[in-house]
Amino acid sequence: MYEKEEQKLTDFKDRLEQVPLPLEGADGAIMQGLERAKREKLQTHAKRKRTIWSLAAAALIILTLITSIRVSPAFANAVASIPGMEKFVERIQNDKGLSAVFENEYYQPIGESQTIGSTTLTIEGVILDESGMNIFYRVESAVTLEDIKINMPVLENQQEIPPGSISYHSPLAEQDSPKIYSDIIGFTFQDSVKFESLDFTLGLQIKLDGNEIDFSVPFTVPENVKPSIVYEMNKEVIVEGQKFTIEEVKVHPLRVGILISFDPDNTKKILQFEDIRLENEDGEVWSSIANGISARGDIDDGEMIYYIQSNYFETPEELYLRINKMQAVDVEDSYFLVDTDKNLLLHSPKDGRLELTDSSRTGFKVNLKVAEDQEFFYGPAGKVSDSNGELLDTQYTGISELYEGVQIIDIGFNDNGYANPVRVDLAAYPNYINGDVKIELKK
Numbered sequence: 159m160y161e162k163e164e165q166k167l168t169d170f171k172d173r174l175e176q177v178p179l180p181l182e183g184a185d186g187a188i189m190q191g192l193e194r195a196k197r198e199k200l201q202t203h204a205k206r207k208r209t210i211w212s213l214a215a216a217a218l219i220i221l222t223l224i225t226s227i228r229v230s231p232a233f234a235n236a237v238a239s240i241p242g243m244e245k246f247v248e249r250i251q252n253d254k255g256l257s258a259v260f261e262n263e264y265y266q267p268i269g270e271s272q273t274i275g276s277t278t279l280t281i282e283g284v285i286l287d288e289s290g291m292n293i294f295y296r297v298e299s300a301v302t303l304e305d306i307k308i309n310m311p312v313l314e315n316q317q318e319i320p321p322g323s324i325s326y327h328s329p330l331a332e333q334d335s336p337k338i339y340s341d342i343i344g345f346t347f348q349d350s351v352k353f354e355s356l357d358f359t360l361g362l363q364i365k366l367d368g369n370e371i372d373f374s375v376p377f378t379v380p381e382n383v384k385p386s387i388v389y390e391m392n393k394e395v396i397v398e399g400q401k402f403t404i405e406e407v408k409v410h411p412l413r414v415g416i417l418i419s420f421d422p423d424n425t426k427k428i429l430q431f432e433d434i435r436l437e438n439e440d441g442e443v444w445s446s447i448a449n450g451i452s453a454r455g456d457i458d459d460g461e462m463i464y465y466i467q468s469n470y471f472e473t474p475e476e477l478y479l480r481i482n483k484m485q486a487v488d489v490e491d492s493y494f495l496v497d498t499d500k501n502l503l504l505h506s507p508k509d510g511r512l513e514l515t516d517s518s519r520t521g522f523k524v525n526l527k528v529a530e531d532q533e534f535f536y537g538p539a540g541k542v543s544d545s546n547g548e549l550l551d552t553q554y555t556g557i558s559e560l561y562e563g564v565q566i567i568d569i570g571f572n573d574n575g576y577a578n579p580v581r582v583d584l585a586a587y588p589n590y591i592n593g594d595v596k597i598e599l600k601k
Contacts, residue, residue, distance in 0.1 A: 240267065240283070254444055255413060255468030256292075259285055262471045264384070264411050270377040276300035279373040281360060282340075287383045288350040289410040290322065293343045293360060301367050302336040311343045312361035317354055320347040323454060346454065346465070350408065352383055386410045387470065389599045391479075397593035400424045400486060404479060405461070407599060411470045413447060416479065419461040427457070427492040430485040430536060430586050434464055436599075438474035458541075458583070481595035485536075487587050495579040496522050504579050507587065512567075521570035522580075526557070528588060533560040536586030539569055543583075544576035 240260075259265055264285060271280040277299040285292040291313065297303065308326060313319055325344040343360075356379040364371045387409040394403045401421035408415045414436065420428060436444040444467040446452055455462040469477070491507035496517055503514035503524070513525040528534050539555035551572040558566040569582065 240265070253447065253467050255411070255470065256285075258468070258471040259411055264471075266380050268377045268379075270375055272373050272375045274371050274373065275369075277364070277366060277371055279362060279364070279375055281375055281377050284377075284379055285412055286356075286379050287410040287412050288347075288352055288386045289408070289412055289415060290344065290346040291358075292412060293345070295341060295343065295360070295362075297339045297364065299337050299366060303339045303366065304336065305365075305367065306339055307365040308341075309363035309365065311345075313345055314359040314361065315353055315355060315357065317351075319345075320349045320351055322347045346413075348454070350386060350410075356380075356382060384411055384470075387601075389601065391597065391599075393597050395481075395593070395595050395597075397481075397484065397595065398426075398486075398591040400426050400428060400591060402428065404597060407479065409468060409470050411468060413465045414444065414468050414470075416464045416466065417461060418464065420457065422460065425489060426486040426591065427489050427584075428484050428486045428591075429457070429492075429584060431464060431481055432483040432485065434479075434481050435466060436469055437478050437480050438469075438472070439476035440474075442474075443480075444469045456541075477599045479595070479597045479599060482592060484591050484593070485586055485589065486591045487584065487589050491584075491587075491589075493581055493583045494524070495581055496524075497579040498522060499578050502579075507584075507589070509589070511588075515566075519573040521553075521568070524567040524569075526565045526567055526588075527563060528560055528565055530560070530563055532588065534565055534586075534588045538567055538582075538584050538586045540583040540585035541581075542569060542571060543581050545579055545581070546577050548576065550574070550576055550580065 265283055266285070267283040268281045269283075271278055277297065280296045280298070282294040282296055284294065293311075293313075297306065311324060311326065323346045325346070327341050357376065358379065359374055359376045362373045362375075364373065389407040389409070391404040391406055394401060401424060403419045403421075405417040405419055406415075407417075416434065418431075434446070447465050447467060452466075453462055453464045487507060491509075494506040494512055495504040496502070496514060497504055498517045498519055498521075501514065501517045503512065506512040511527040513527070514522060515525055516523045526534065526538065534557070537555055537557050542550045542552050542555075544550060551574060553570040553572065554568070555570075556568045558568070571580075
């Protein structure tokens with residue numbers, strides 16, 4: 159009945175999954191974005207043009223809008239014997255790597271709980287490897303969870319946990335069980351690590367029914383991680399005159415990390431790899447992360463790590479890294495400047511697609527002109543800074559759906575006395591270069 163709508167949402171999700179989420183401020187942006195997305199959602203039917211999605215929020219909650227669940231028989235059999243796992247199926251089965259984790263019994267049940275008042279937090283199980291940890295948890299309460307809010311999760315171990323990124327969903331109570339909420343917290347470590355002690359503690363603050371509940375649940379992972387598979391590449395690639403180097407590919411059970419460095423003499427700034435993937439000799443593809451962090455780092459520092467689905471449990475005869483389509487703009491077009499006091503767009507890409515429509519000391523809106531048949535699913539805003547190079551306290555960044563050839567970029571921040579003009583480094587832009595990168599991975 160809703161095949162067209164479902165396909166559109168699936169396409170939207172696939173695009174959003176390839177947007178890198180920067181380390182600094184990422185987690186706060188997620189929660190701020192979620193709140194904004196909830197507010198804007200109320201206006202979607204009456205004012206389609208003004209449907210602003212927070213980038214981080216959309217990337218993390220879009221799966222909840224896809225109602226059909228198509229589960230492979232192998233995956234269904236793998237999770238059928240795990241109590242409570244049915245609540246997580248739709249957040250797992252779209253990722254081939256995560257599905258393979260369950261099919262190969264790498265998921266580890268935990269079952270540790272803590273009850274405070276009438277609310278219980280249970281850690282159902284975990285997936286741990288050198289790149290991070292996914293924690294499957296459940297909240298149960300005597301009251302409905304319609305207004306539940308999750309604050310920043312904290313993972314502790316006697317060994318220092320590398321900094322990194324955290325992903326989790328907008329808390330929505332289950333329709334069939336309004337007093338139960340289940341989710342996955344994904345910790346992605348900045349550096350690979352193998353813990354000597356497998357004793358951890360999850361700290362989680364929940365706001366519910368006007369109260370703050372501080373959970374601290376210790377748990378032990380039964381078995382240590384499987385070793386990662388590392389391919390040292392050092393392969394230079396040239397696409398339309400732009401150079402970048404595939405430095406390394408690390409295959410973990412949870413994800414594959416691809417380290418790419420960029421030539422500082424490039425005339426263009428590469429913003430996104432739209433179709434980076436692994437492909438075996440039969441053409442089977444492992445593409446972007448289906449749910450969670452899809453990239454890490456700052457391209458201005460000269461390198462990024464891109465995450466895709468894992469083929470860890472596969473044994474292909476041949477394995478290739480493939481890249482075809484890339485977003486790229488001339489270096490001088492890789493940012494735009496807005497004077498929020500004078501309501502002026504001082505600099506933008508020379509193609510003239512950006513138009514400032516509204517600005518104040520706490521944010522602005524910019525129109526992005528897009529062809530009617532080429533809706534752009536990426537949030538263009540990267541770092542937001544003032545004329546002194548100081549980062550602004552960004553509250554949200556988002557992009558609307560296409561309406562009459564225009565999408566609205568919406569950026570909000572705190573007015574801390576910053577100096578104009580405000581600079582926005584582009585994280586994405588609908589300008590492309592194309593190549594045919596195919597590099598074999600060999601041990």
